[in-house]
Amino acid sequence: MMDAWIAFARTGDPSHPGIGRWEPYEEETRPTMVFDLESRLERDPYAEERLAAAALAGAAVEAVELNYKHGTQAARLD
Structure with missing residues (x-):
């Protein structure tokens, strides 16, 4: 290196x-x-892990946007 x-x-x-x-x-x-x-x-390398992380991040963003749109509190993703 x-x-x-x-x-x-x-x-x-x-x-x-x-x-x-x-x-x-x-x-x-x-x-x-x-x-x-x-x-x-x-x-x-680690394409599968990268794509899975991107999918999770996308789902989190969608949940926050949906909650903001409907004026609800942030959703729990656990």
């Missing part, structure tokens, strides 16, 4: 021989560098 920081500071690109090409992030494929004993680039 230190070499990635050094490469980034020098060139603006954290890629280096120890980890290979570190692709810029884009929302469609979500390339993410995973630092481990053998670092690697993964596409959208």
